[in-house]
Amino acid sequence: MRLRPRLALTALLAGIPLIAGSVWARSAIERSNAVDGLTRLVLQRMLDGGRDECSRWPESWPIPSGPGMGPGMGPGMGPGMGGEGMPTWEERQTRMQAMLRGGGGPRAFSHLGPPVEFFAYSADLTSRNRLAPALHEDLRTGLLDGRKVVSRGRSNDSDSPLEIAVRMDWFDEPESPSAIVLARQVGASEFGLAREFLWGVTALVSVMLLTLLLSAGPVVGRARRLTRNVRRSATDQYATSIPVEGSDEISELALAFNAAGAQCRAHTDLLEQRERSLREFVEGTTHDVMLPLTVLQGHLTSLAKTSSGEQAATLRDAIEEAHYMTSLIQNLATTAKLEAEDAPPRRDPVDLVALCERVVARHMPVGREKGVRVEPVLPGDPVVVRGDETLLEQAVSNLVHNAVRYVDRDGRVLVVLSAESGRFSLRVLDDGPGISPDQIGHLTERRWRADDVRARHPSGSGLGLAIAKEVALRHTMELTLGTAPELGGLEADLQGALG
Template identity: 50%
Template structure:
């Protein structure tokens, strides 16, 4: 019996030592598989568990790196408009002659800070390994009206005319309203902020073929070179025209819009309209059901 059990005990001891070495190295080294019997199956199970642990640790490292990078970028983004805002408020205190111009600029910086903070909350949600969406029927026409009302004051003070139009028949979609509203807000704010005094921006919602909708945001600002249109949704990318007009910022607004659209199965396309500027189209399927609220995991 001792002679028969000796090889088995030796294999178990070698397996135990291999598992300990793998664990001490954060499961970086694989567990060797020896044989097709029960001990071999146990070794395969340990090796599979090690691979899963390595994958989880790698995902954790990626999340931590993304969080550190995002916090660093956001800190940079917030500090610039805060510094500018403090300067404008100092001008207001210094005298009333330059008060109006300083007040307009201060409001623009405050609006920009609010956009950054909202984007921080959205990025924290959609940067998860498996983002969770709280889907519910959303009145897209009402969402557009809210976005227009939020951005008209800053557009007016920057000298940009912001118009909008929605159809008489309601347009409903199944969406996470917080994420979708921030996505649309980012695109509208982009159309205002990268425009010029005397420029125009418009938000148009309409029913298209069948049960589909199109939400178009168009402006007559400096526009984007055709070669750069396909890169607008990249994280951190900013076109030459955008960098020239507003050198601060990390290029997250349109990236967030694209990520949110993808999570909802909504198309997002960039184009240059005939008169110049930038045209952004959200296209998707209308929602007609009365389903209860639900929280779903979204996979990309």
Template identity: 40%
Template structure:
């Protein structure tokens, strides 16, 4: 449901019963006032001579008195021309000293009645007055039976009561009042007033109420209009911003809740833009990585294919293949495996995120695995690769895959750049709450200034040149990074045996 319709319906649902009850309340109050005024009239009339008249001739008492033909009652005195009392039954004009308070009230009442009668366009009202005894029976045979509903209310203890009945063309207001003397044939007085029933009053109420409701709904609709218009503009702005990849925010106008909403959207848009950019950067990095990886992997694969082709050619010519070719093929495949593992490690490190995994591991088993991995290729090259670990487990924590790769890189380099008859040793020790892993060889070694240079090289920039002539590129850079991430020390120095010595140091696991 649209906002405007919903508001109008809500308002209607609230306003219609409200206006209805206001109309009802007004009618109810008017009826009460009419009854009250009739009661007052009855008391006034009876205390200003009415009682005497009634008690002196209860069988004829009624007001207005019956007409000459005994039919139509005469109109009350204030309705006759001149307003002067001509009837002997009419109360005589009060003499001086006769209850000035009652006199004042009577005058006021007459003034009001006249004003009402002359002011209203509708035909004047007709008022009757009848007297009844305490037993609710009238001595006057023309009197109608006492209305049972009012009788029961008086019997219940009320001193006055009234009701309003409406028929098609006349509204009858009946009021009864118990007189203060409460005895004799005029103990209870009934006053009945007949008003012409015009449906105009009802229509006025209905139309008035309806107009009020319409006015309210219209006012709200008007007030909501600008808000809806601004919401519409915001919606268009959001659509435009979304279709433009959130490059542009929505325009900000005003300083209300809708402005806040627009500001919130702009903030969200900025965040989306930031994330899109991050994803794009990552994707670019990934694309570069795949390209570099492809390049790095294709190279040794091509070399390997070359070796295998040479083997096949030798065999097809019934020539015993050269041992060297087999060795090189094995070495190349070994390098390939190590390269792929390094590229995986590099991609993991390249994100630059802090280390996610801190699993406990045992160095003894790790060193054993690394030695086993390179033992075959070392034997093939004629390099003696050996190791020693303490009897007790040396425990530490970290990303075991990365650490194994780091140590593996160092051992692989030591084997790869050694000569036949050379040696590589790995020694694990635990000292002063720290582990020490030494990898050393008697190979050609590395010049001191070269050592610094190697460590400063970033595998990020040299990914595509992992197969660096000095051969220490990617692997050692990864080892350096892995150690930095774990808070391990990595020391590169000239070995006492003549080659390179690489030492890993770090805290033991508690």
């Protein structure tokens, strides 16, 4: 994940608990304030005459206001009225119920917002007012435990109205109808500015998030420039230094990259120097060895023609080993050339017919001494491709040499060249023992040789087919190995486009 999305996600994950915690704390504080406000309202109401009113008219306290009934009036207390002019108890209760339904009745409107209902209870938790609700179990339990104020409802996860039960100072007085006073908020309640507070905290977190993202912009830009410069320096093998901006942690990182790049460059130069020296040594050695080795092959061939019996057999073995040494030295020179040239090979016109004739002529004497027939099957017209003639000739020579070397005495090797539809196929087949299908894929690996081949020819190098495969790849050709259907031995098929 990139830096900016990560910062945004971090701020979001930190902001959600902050908002939730702030809202919960604000709601808890406002609920506590509401409970305190209701408690003060109850105490004020009772000390301002509510206790006396409840003692005189416990069945209807608090007394509703209405025609013929002023606040604080009871039976026989209406202005200018005697006992006969007062409404009956049933009439007062009917009027109270109607006023409760219409928004009046035993309610007081306080600074807390929602209307508040009051009800009085005696010490045994019962009320003489028939309209008074039964105390909730939570309130009853708290009061029986001796708590002064007990509250319930209107919590963060509850929609029940806020209720408080206040244990009055005269609770222990016998027959007191107002030993306990219940105050209950009715209607919707929004504790203070909880919703506005939520929006405020959300806006604050949003501003913090935006500020964080904007402040991270320059840092992200410098990090991206540093990434581009490092990649550019890596493409030219750290020859170019990375520009250093400022003097902070990012600039220290750029300096560290420059130091590491300088070390890599020095190490690379040392390795290149060693490889160059090794290639020059191999090229010089192969050139110096090839001349006396060619002379040695000529002398051995001349002696073999005039010898017989056991001496002739020994000379034939010597000629074969000399031929193998020649092939090995040529492969070493070819390997050094392939590793030294990273660029594509030369694209000179090469006649594969003439190339195959030279390769076959070079291997016929060795095959003749071993009793192996090397037979070319070539078209009469030239087959021209584009490539490096030296590399292609060495690749074909390796294929033929591999067949001649590992085929049994009195065996047969075919070199078949054909061209059709703009492509050529050069096949080298033998009637030797072949190789198991599960080992064919390893034949083009350097230094790999089958166990049975090691037993019959312990001096092999395992380079010939690997070099042929590499030359084919360099020339966008394809070399496949398999079982020869005509002869039953190994088949090497080199295919590619005509030039």
